[in-house]
Amino acid sequence: MATDSWALAVDLQESSAAESLSSLSLKEDRNGEAKEAAVPSETPQAPAPVKLDKTDKPEKLDKPDKGGDAVDKQEDDDKEDKAAQSLLNKLIRNNLVQSTHQVEVLQRDPNSPLYSVKSFEELHLKPELLQGVYGMGFNRPSKIQETALPMMLAEPPQNLIAQSQSGTGKTAAFVLAMLSRVDPSQKHPQCLCLSPTYELALQTGQVIELMGKQSPDIKLAYAVRGNRLEKGQRISEQIVIGTPGTVMDWCTKLRFIDTKNIKVFVLDEADVMIATQGHQDQSIRIQRSLPPGCQMLLFSATFEESVWKFAQKVVPEHNLIKLKREEETLDTIKQYYVLCNNKEEKYQALCNIYGAITIAQAMIFCHTRKTAGWLAAELSKEGHQVALLSGEMMVEQRAAVIQRFREGKEKVLVTTNVCARGIDVEQVSVVINFDLPVDKDGNPDCETYLHRIGRTGRFGKRGLAINMVESKHSMNILNRIQDHFNKKVEKLDTDDLDEIEKITN
Numbered sequence: 095m096a097t098d099s100w101a102l103a104v105d106l107q108e109s110s111a112a113e114s115l116s117s118l119s120l121k122e123d124r125n126g127e128a129k130e131a132a133v134p135s136e137t138p139q140a141p142a143p144v145k146l147d148k149t150d151k152p153e154k155l156d157k158p159d160k161g162g163d164a165v166d167k168q169e170d171d172d173k174e175d176k177a178a179q180s181l182l183n184k185l186i187r188n189n190l191v192q193s194t195h196q197v198e199v200l201q202r203d204p205n206s207p208l209y210s211v212k213s214f215e216e217l218h219l220k221p222e223l224l225q226g227v228y229g230m231g232f233n234r235p236s237k238i239q240e241t242a243l244p245m246m247l248a249e250p251p252q253n254l255i256a257q258s259q260s261g262t263g264k265t266a267a268f269v270l271a272m273l274s275r276v277d278p279s280q281k282h283p284q285c286l287c288l289s290p291t292y293e294l295a296l297q298t299g300q301v302i303e304l305m306g307k308q309s310p311d312i313k314l315a316y317a318v319r320g321n322r323l324e325k326g327q328r329i330s331e332q333i334v335i336g337t338p339g340t341v342m343d344w345c346t347k348l349r350f351i352d353t354k355n356i357k358v359f360v361l362d363e364a365d366v367m368i369a370t371q372g373h374q375d376q377s378i379r380i381q382r383s384l385p386p387g388c389q390m391l392l393f394s395a396t397f398e399e400s401v402w403k404f405a406q407k408v409v410p411e412h413n414l415i416k417l418k419r420e421e422e423t424l425d426t427i428k429q430y431y432v433l434c435n436n437k438e439e440k441y442q443a444l445c446n447i448y449g450a451i452t453i454a455q456a457m458i459f460c461h462t463r464k465t466a467g468w469l470a471a472e473l474s475k476e477g478h479q480v481a482l483l484s485g486e487m488m489v490e491q492r493a494a495v496i497q498r499f500r501e502g503k504e505k506v507l508v509t510t511n512v513c514a515r516g517i518d519v520e521q522v523s524v525v526i527n528f529d530l531p532v533d534k535d536g537n538p539d540c541e542t543y544l545h546r547i548g549r550t551g552r553f554g555k556r557g558l559a560i561n562m563v564e565s566k567h568s569m570n571i572l573n574r575i576q577d578h579f580n581k582k583v584e585k586l587d588t589d590d591l592d593e594i595e596k597i598t599n
């Protein structure tokens with residue numbers, strides 16, 4: 095592995111979904127109301143069902159048939175159909191427009207070829223992995239995939255520390271790298287992946303299972319709390335995913351995992367990892383038990399000083415992919431704030447937002463369990479399908495709540511910080527910070543802010559983040575968050591329905 099570092103700015107133009115827009119076709123029901131946007135099979139991801147909101151509906155839907163001249167009526171209908179069609183196209187476009195970013199790539203090996211991989215084919219993946227990728231509806235790699243995959247798959251293996259915005263495909267990138275390196279004929283652990291939470295371990299496990307669907311000989315084991323093995327048992331699965339505490343026990347104390355053949359070690363969501371007491375030390379201990387030459391890969395959406403120090407400790411001699419601060423927030427996520435005086439006013443603002451725009455699914459973040467419980471109850475009374483997720487629930491219960499939300503059984507998820515990070519639900523179009531994220535000293539928690547708003551705007555989709563500001567103090571917090579990311583958060587007057595509607599344009 096080479097040692098010098100150099101920098102390269104790459105223009106990130108994720109064009110695949112944008113290109114596919116032109117081929118979207120529309121289905122209408124008998125009323126002319128949009129039911130769904132049908133997407134041809136080569137489109138990388140299915141768009142969220144698109145609905146016309148009340149005011150956007152073509153007049154035809156509300157007007158009684160006046161009778162009269164059939165030709166005039168036909169012309170009227172045609173015009174209205176066109177208007178409906180163009181409106182729908184706009185909505186679909188808004189939901190799918192992809193983002194352009196600048197990624198700064200600092201790579202340690204000046205001689206390494208400058209890859210700009212344009213397709214998954216060019217990565218020379220095994221055919222069954224290519225099938226797995228396409229089977230998930232991925233057409234083209236995202237920038238982080240395009241940039242990181244050649245480094246991760248290079249021979250001899252190279253270490254990597256990589257940052258990319260929330261929802262840009264980091265998980266898919268390292269899953270592909272792990273699956274590529276496994277020798278299916280060898281029945282022992284070869285790849286070890288650490289996730290900071292039980293929920294994230296399960297979610298990443300699902301991605302491994304999906305992507306590895308065409309590789310039936312590659313098996314996966316979950317090293318998470320509650321998963322018990324017999325004393326003396328040895329894991330034969332080639333990939334192990336788990337949380338640091340359990341993985342450490344399985345590697346050291348219980349010896350279920352033989353680490354001597356591990357060739358890839360992945361540390362996901364490093365910023366979340368180090369925020370949890372004990373995880374940092376456990377991760378380092380696990381890393382030290384791995385054989386020399388094991389490839390180390392570390393991913394994070396943010397890189398505060400502490401994350402950076404930790405990353406350097408666990409990933410020596412690394413390549414580096416890093417974002418500039420102002421690129422950390424995604425332009426596809428529009429950010430607003432609403433001024434309120436108390437929690438009742440915040441609740442009213444929320445109702446006004448729901449009254450004005452169509453929201454596929456929303457996540458609402460509260461500071462305390464008490465507020466979360468109150469808000470969930472109020473929203474349920476209004477007839478919303480609400481799920482409540484908070485820290486005191488058992489991990490299995492939490493995973494079940496997230497799964498139901500993912501399946502769309504509930505449309506609103508009210509939560510404390512438990513769910514701020516990593517959870518991937520494609521249909522979340524709005525994130526509401528009912529309370530702004532602060533740390534235990536009451537200072538703005540910018541990392542958590544970034545993770546929370548990153549629950550929407552997944553993979554280039556458009557998203558809305560709305561912050562409820564309740565006092566001068568919380569305005570001050572928001573100002574500091576704006577300064578941190580060098581991004582303006584616009585004011586929104588939720589008493590003005592027209593203004594709320596505009597934010598979806």
Ligand SMILES: Nc1ncnc2c1ncn2[C@@H]1O[C@H](COP(=O)(O)OP(=O)(O)OP(=O)(O)O)[C@@H](O)[C@H]1O
Pocket residue numbers: 138139231232233234235236239258259260261262263264265266267395515516517518520548552553
């Ligand atoms: N190349 C691709 N084409 C289309 N969709 C993709 C592609 N790669 C990933 N996705 C989808 O985009 C979404 C976000 O991807 P992923 O979870 O890998 O992002 P992430 O960067 O790990 O997010 P986070 O930082 O929040 O953990 C997922 O639903 C995933 O299936």
